[in-house]
Amino acid sequence: MHINSPKFKANVTHALADTRLQKALDFTRPSFAGRRGAAVANLPEFEQLRDIGRDIKNHTLAHLDFYLETWAANVEKAGGHVHWCSTADEARAAVLKICQDAGARTVTKGKSMISEELGINEHLEKHGIAPVETDLGEYILQIRDEGPSHIIAPAFHLNREDWEESFRKVHTDLPADRVFNERRDILTEARTRLREKFLAADVGITGANFLIAETGSSVIVTNEGNGDLTQTLPKVHIALASIEKVVPTLEDATSLLRLLARSATGQDFSVYTTFSTGARRQHDLDGPGEYHVVLIDNGRSNMLGTEFQEMLRCIRCAACMNHCPVYFTVGGHSYGWVYPGPMGSVLTPSLIGVDKAGHLPNASTFCGKCESVCPVKIPLPKLMRHWREREFERHLSPQSSRTNLALWAWFARRPGFYRLATRIGAAILGRLGRRKGRFQWLPFASGWTDGRDLPAPEGETFFARYAREQREKNS
């Protein structure tokens, strides 16, 4: 996927001016938080489960090599194939080769963020294979040639008119008098079209929410059932999974599943949670004849042993973005790549480089809401701060802010000078602002005063007044 993260500020300006986007954000915001809140309130053990989820992931990451090898051996025992890919190039090539070996012309796809990360669709298209996204949200985005703006609700920024307009553009046989007054009409149209695609596809590609070492299974979680149709009907199923998806046992996966849907959509459990293990068995009447897992590293192993290792616990529930006031101000596209919101602000610099994604960890107020809802307790603000430290060390932060910081720090280290400087500053500003109590404009302060007044200081600093009062008391 094309990287737009360096243009974060321009993206934000654009997003703030997009009234349709702002309407969608305002409409969705309370329901995301409300649904999770209700589901959590309904499960008294939820906080304990968060600790358990964190511990399961930590245990697995500490033994990641062992569990991956165990998992891979079990996949092969069940007749599946594992393709180890350390780079995006290798993963794209592996997927293409499986499709070509199957003589594939069309490929259906379940929703997969790692597919976006790797750019699977573009690669298949380049080689004459037609990928069809089957998640409703991803389907409309594919028609519109847009990236997802959210990791579990990829098209929530679009409204009914957008859907109708896009359908009319590509479903050229649609009668002009066909109505799309209701969401149901849109759904029926998409369902009908996609049902044909499911039946025609030669290969189905899904992501994976978990891999289970004990059984060699891959797990997908959906509500629509598109992932299941994708992996059940074609003759070949390819699951794309990154290395941190593995957990040891079904019981471990089960505990994480108790957290996942509640954190994501506020459901107690998603509609379809499906465990796939190998290919069709001897007397089965349906299911794919081949089962492949393309296992992808693509930068993740570099995070092990660093301060960013904790990010590998992420189960992609989107609770962090669903509760992020910055996300709901700027929308997902502003972040400029696959993963938006707080989790993206930590993960994206790891995957594409902090030189390109430097804005992301800075565009946070550190309000801490994301960490408080994360089902596996990733300290997201802390990790964003670590990125700021890397930027500071590598002199990637803007020179102006470095200079200001250095100047301020020079004074703050010297209480005497600091008192003098603040005393003079407060006195001047206090005098100037005494009558109105605020400034509408000040030199070098447009970042503040473009959108708000700057309240004026009282005029005498605390320390000046305190010293004066102490003197008066003693004399």
Place this chain on the structure above:
Amino acid sequence: MPNTKPRVALFVTCLVDLHRPSVGFAAIKLLEQAGCHVEVPRAQTCCGQPAYNSGDRATARELCRGLLDAFGGYDYVVVPSGSCGGMLREHMPHLFDDDPNTSARADALAARTYELVSFLTDVMGVKSVDAAYAGTVTYHDSCAGLRELGIKAQPRALLASVDGLKLTELADAEVCCGFGGTFCVKYPEISVRMVSDKTKSIAATGADTLLAGDMGCLLNMAGRLKREGSPVKTRHVAEVLAGITGDLPPIGEGRG
């Protein structure tokens, strides 16, 4: 209560020192009313949070080291800010994780540091204050105080004892106001949109006064309210609890 009064060092904070010294005096008054002996160590400047959150760990560490000296030997360190309090309690000790000589002192300081209002209720057992305020107020829960220090019930409990004061809760009281330290000037467009959401919620309460426990958030919200021409008055919660609002104009309002 033992007869010896606890020795409390007031950590004034940069914004109170520079901008709203009356909050510091309100804090002294409240602490003394609660039975503390209050001192204000002169060697203090800043908790280092601006440097810390800008990725400049070395400067943050150096400033915190200064505080370890300034605040040594007191029973408690009390600060009229959840944000600076959170910095000292939750973050500062980790700056010295790799420095065993300093680490123990840092941990000890963190354990003795409290945000003002929660110190009054949770440590000094204050149940009510001697103050009056004629008006309807609403309260914004600043992020660090709320999520790092668990401050939520304490200010509400004390405000309930203020004569004449009525509290109406703010919808989304726990949602960030968009201040975020240097964030507010690095990403002003986002920050202004966030604080505009906040002022909408404030207006919807019908309250005439907005209170919070952190000067950063207060300057941000007051600045936006005034830019919008809102009549809502903005004050630090300590001003109301200490009953010093009579001769002190609200934040962002002049003397004439």
Place this chain on the structure above:
Amino acid sequence: MSKHIILGAIRRGLRRGPLPEDQAMALRARMTAHPRHLIPARSRVPRPEQIALFLRNIEKEFGTFTRVPDLAAIPAAIADYLAAQNLPTDFAMAPHPELAAIPWSERPLLTQRPGRAQSTDLVSLQHGYAAIAETGTLMLPAAPERPTTLNLLSDTFMVVLRASRIVGAYEEAWDLLRAESHDERSGGFMPRNVMLVTGPSRSADIESTLELGAHGPRRLHVLLVDDDPTALA
């Protein structure tokens, strides 16, 4: 090649070589024991309440149910349900011996077609392997007698479930599978596919508003056979 590159990178990150054998043994023992973690209290209740919890959750997730005393009562219950929904009376049916043993001839107007589902099927009938009260979830492991397509392709999805197969938590359902299933190919217990189904298919992708029947069934109807005397309140 890449396998070694990835494993090497992981070990470099973890600052160690391949896991020493004693540690690997401990991890294998953990997998063999597959310890349970915390199980929420909501399903730790007496049998009748467990069944009631399951049925409440089925309805919460937009499913419906009919409770029947035995398998012989299934044809009438299905006939009534299909008539009430104004649905056709022919359906694809799992080729499972328990379903085959149902006295279908008592309702000659119902037509069953045993086998996998086709895209043209409007109604399907599946055999419920087990169910989980905690969230009203059906466990449907793939098998020759339980084809997966039946769960997905029809518009109306019916499941025959015996009350004795309702357990409290997912972990108990896994235990059933571990005890009862053996796969010759893998030597393990996992069939090709295990679907945990909680309610009918749905999507909120259009304007963040829930619509049922996205790609899979729009209706889920459970026919609960009361074969468990301890489950009757």
